[in-house]
Amino acid sequence: MIDKIITTDVLIIGSGGAGASAAIKASECTVDVTIVTKGRMGHCGATVTGEADCDVDGKSLCDFGLPADPRDNQEIFFEDIVKGGKFLSNQKLIEIHVKEAPDRLKELIEWGVRIERVVKASGHTYKRGAIIPGNTLMPILKREVEKRGVNVIEDTMVTNLLTNGGRVVGAVALDIQNGEFIVFKAKAVIMATGGCMGIYPFTTAPEELTGDGYAIAYRAGVELIDMEFPMFIPGAFVWPPALKGVIVPFLLSAAGEVHGWLLNKFGERFMERWAPKTMEHSTRDIVSVAMMMEILEGRGSPHGGVYVSLKHLPDNLIEDIPNWRPMVKDWKYGGFDLKEFFPLDKLKKEAMEAAPYCHFTNGGIKINEKCETNLLGLYAAGEVAGGIHGSNRLSGNAFTAMLVWGARAGKFASEYALKTDFGEIDINQVEAFKNKIFKVFERTEGIKPIELRKRIQKLAWENCGVIRDESGLKFAIKEIERMRDNELPRLYLTVKTKVYNKEWVEALQIDNMLLILEMIARAALLRTESRGAHYRKDYPYTDYKNWSKNIVIRELNGKMDLYTQPVIVTKLKPPEKILPYGMVE
Amino acid sequence: MAEVKKIITVKIFRFNPKEGQNPKYQTYKIPLTEGMSVLSILKYIYENEDSSLAFYYSCRIGKCNGCYLIVNGKIVKACTTIVHDDITIEPLHGFKIIRDLVVDLKVKT
Numbered sequence: 001m002i003d004k005i006i007t008t009d010v011l012i013i014g015s016g017g018a019g020a021s022a023a024i025k026a027s028e029c030t031v032d033v034t035i036v037t038k039g040r041m042g043h044c045g046a047t048v049t050g051e052a053d054c055d056v057d058g059k060s061l062c063d064f065g066l067p068a069d070p071r072d073n074q075e076i077f078f079e080d081i082v083k084g085g086k087f088l089s090n091q092k093l094i095e096i097h098v099k100e101a102p103d104r105l106k107e108l109i110e111w112g113v114r115i116e117r118v119v120k121a122s123g124h125t126y127k128r129g130a131i132i133p134g135n136t137l138m139p140i141l142k143r144e145v146e147k148r149g150v151n152v153i154e155d156t157m158v159t160n161l162l163t164n165g166g167r168v169v170g171a172v173a174l175d176i177q178n179g180e181f182i183v184f185k186a187k188a189v190i191m192a193t194g195g196c197m198g199i200y201p202f203t204t205a206p207e208e209l210t211g212d213g214y215a216i217a218y219r220a221g222v223e224l225i226d227m228e229f230p231m232f233i234p235g236a237f238v239w240p241p242a243l244k245g246v247i248v249p250f251l252l253s254a255a256g257e258v259h260g261w262l263l264n265k266f267g268e269r270f271m272e273r274w275a276p277k278t279m280e281h282s283t284r285d286i287v288s289v290a291m292m293m294e295i296l297e298g299r300g301s302p303h304g305g306v307y308v309s310l311k312h313l314p315d316n317l318i319e320d321i322p323n324w325r326p327m328v329k330d331w332k333y334g335g336f337d338l339k340e341f342f343p344l345d346k347l348k349k350e351a352m353e354a355a356p357y358c359h360f361t362n363g364g365i366k367i368n369e370k371c372e373t374n375l376l377g378l379y380a381a382g383e384v385a386g387g388i389h390g391s392n393r394l395s396g397n398a399f400t401a402m403l404v405w406g407a408r409a410g411k412f413a414s415e416y417a418l419k420t421d422f423g424e425i426d427i428n429q430v431e432a433f434k435n436k437i438f439k440v441f442e443r444t445e446g447i448k449p450i451e452l453r454k455r456i457q458k459l460a461w462e463n464c465g466v467i468r469d470e471s472g473l474k475f476a477i478k479e480i481e482r483m484r485d486n487e488l489p490r491l492y493l494t495v496k497t498k499v500y501n502k503e504w505v506e507a508l509q510i511d512n513m514l515l516i517l518e519m520i521a522r523a524a525l526l527r528t529e530s531r532g533a534h535y536r537k538d539y540p541y542t543d544y545k546n547w548s549k550n551i552v553i554r555e556l557n558g559k560m561d562l563y564t565q566p567v568i569v570t571k572l573k574p575p576e577k578i579l580p581y582g583m584v585e
Numbered sequence: 586m587a588e589v590k591k592i593i594t595v596k597i598f599r600f601n602p603k604e605g606q607n608p609k610y611q612t613y614k615i616p617l618t619e620g621m622s623v624l625s626i627l628k629y630i631y632e633n634e635d636s637s638l639a640f641y642y643s644c645r646i647g648k649c650n651g652c653y654l655i656v657n658g659k660i661v662k663a664c665t666t667i668v669h670d671d672i673t674i675e676p677l678h679g680f681k682i683i684r685d686l687v688v689d690l691k692v693k694t
């Protein structure tokens with residue numbers, strides 16, 4: 001019945017920056033460590049795609065000899081995170097976060113990471129973003145993981161956690177390469193599966209990030225927090241097809257760099273209506289909402305976005321950009337040759353087209369300072385963990401989070417594993433999970449995974465995306481329930497092979513996507529205000545007075561249950577006011 | 586919206602050694618719109634023509650280096666290679682083939 005059993009002290013699910021950091025730290029204890037990943041290590045997850053700034057306070061950066069501002073310190077960094085997250089961050093976590101960020105950066109430098117620049121992004125009082133491209137970071141982390149003899153199992157998708165007597169005892173997975181059913185026996189499990197951006201049709205992130213970790217944890221009775229805050233970025237190209245998902249280089253640039261103007265189809269620079277002072281350089285949440293409003297109200301561009309124009313700049317300045325702008329050196333960007341689509345001469349005359357794309361998941365599995373969840377033996381770190389970013393993450397702070405909390409999860413999980421025995425595997429549970437994985441092969445007709453995936457994504461985009469309101473969210477919840485009851489049970493595969501069957505993987509992901517969309521919709525409906533990445537058209541103000549609290553989601557008696565809890569405050573109290581959306585304080 | 590420029594012929598290597606199927610080339614007729622990459626074509630086939638096609642990719646934006654393939658005899662990334670005409674797509678040479686365009690990079694042949 002079981003094709004393979006793998007026994008390991010610490011099982012890490014996910015091979016991105018958080019999983020790798022956890023593995024490296026866990027190996028410092030005398031425990032054996034296994035990473036299991038849905039893709040291929042170094043070639044999957046969001047970490048490799050980061051451009052990427054990694055935040056550390058300016059003073060510490062100066063101590064490392066990097067070009068930053070010594071007036072900055074950990075207190076100010078702390079304040080920026082709390083304010084950027086609009087006072088929903090767990091401040092106990094943030095104190096640790098700012099304190100341990102320099103330790104992690106120091107380690108990276110020792111492992112050979114080179115930092116050439118430090119940037120100041122919006123929302124930061126000072127320059128803090130040490131530039132560490134994800135595709136140079138990941139090979140170094142992978143090398144350090146391999147050096148420590150960590151077992152890495154690739155092309156393998158975890159579908160459920162195994163529990164017994166209120167603790168985690170392992171996990172089950174599908175080996176995508178050959179269709180084998182694998183049981184992992186583990187003393188401790190670290191969830192490091194990244195975000196759930198893949199539930200949206202427009203995302204800058206790898207499409208395999210369908211939030212499996214949130215769903216897997218939820219089904220094992222684990223609590224999640226701040227799920228109403230998937231974050232959108234303004235913006236990525238909507239045209240041409242090959243560039244879909246690629247961030248437009250002139251929108252998210254750091255302070256002091258060239259910015260495109262955002263225009264609607266009437267040529268209006270619509271940011272004037274939202275943030276007349278900061279305009280296109282406002283924080284990502286506001287720019288995304290502004291762009292989306294133009295698109296939804298029919299003032300967008302032909303391919304479903306808005307216009308990004310450089311025409312306000314003199315021709316010779318445009319020609320010079322590739323010479324000084326590191327991100328678009330030689331007019332190449334992220335591996336694409338922009339000359340194919342946007343030769344510089346064209347940019348002097350024509351605008352590009354961009355839309356907000358889902359970029360990050362602010363919320364996630366609820367953790368404490370030791371990365372523990374409410375399920376004994378289960379830890380979470382990186383993007384899958386919630387509580388750090390509150391309602392909106394600062395640029396560069398996801399890398400910091402993945403390094404700091406990845407390492408902490410590795411430390412505490414391995415310490416726990418050292419003093420724990422393997423738990424008993426419940427064979428009935430294993431059997432039930434296996435049946436669920438293979439069930440789709442039994443049906444010969446019904447709904448194809450791709451069809452249902454597209455329907456879920458459309459619903460996510462139109463009703464649970466950048467702009468929300470009560471009727472849209474209520475409609476979404478009804479639709480989700482209908483899909484869950486009538487369509488999910490009718491999923492079938494047109495492809496019968498067990499060897500690298502993409503349709504099969506897609507069917508397993510859909511189950512998770514639908515569950516997470518329900519979390520987002522229910523939490524977004526409950527939060528009757530607008531804050532950070534959550535914008536309610538029907539409640540366009542931030543209600544610091546009544547809504548400075550977190551929404552927690554869990555399964556209770558087979559149903560999705562939501563409750564609110566007070567924000568954990570150590571230093572910085574939320575204001576007592578009700579303010580128009582977008583105002584900081 | 587995206588206008589179809591022309592219909593191109595896409596020839597793809599298919600092979601399922603584990604389940605005893607012999608290697609062969611399969612051709613697809615694909616409506617090409619401007620600015621489609623090799624990856625856009627593969628995804629188009631998977632979503633609209635033939636879901637049994639196996640290929641690996643992750644980031645779609647030239648960063649993860651996961652989608653290297655042989656296109657018209659040259660090693661390229663599927664996501665950043667723009668298609669203008671008929672193409673032939675094969676898996677990377679020298680590695681064990683898992684299925685179709687997916688190879689096991691840990692096993693050299």
Ligand SMILES: Cc1cc2nc3c(=O)[nH]c(=O)nc-3n(C[C@H](O)[C@H](O)[C@H](O)COP(=O)(O)OP(=O)(O)OC[C@H]3O[C@@H](n4cnc5c(N)ncnc54)[C@H](O)[C@@H]3O)c2cc1C
Binds near residue numbers: 037046052158192399
């Ligand atoms: C285009 C882009 C640019 C970015 N730029 C920046 C930046 O400049 N600065 C910054 O701070 N942040 C940036 N971010 C965010 C940052 O990259 C991520 O938040 C961070 O890398 C997440 O790391 P992680 O290890 O938690 O998850 P990931 O790196 O996403 O890794 C998740 C891993 O889990 C695996 N997995 C998922 N589901 C399963 C399953 N069911 N079974 C087994 N394995 C599974 C995946 O295959 C993957 O290996 C960017 C994100 C994107 C998309």
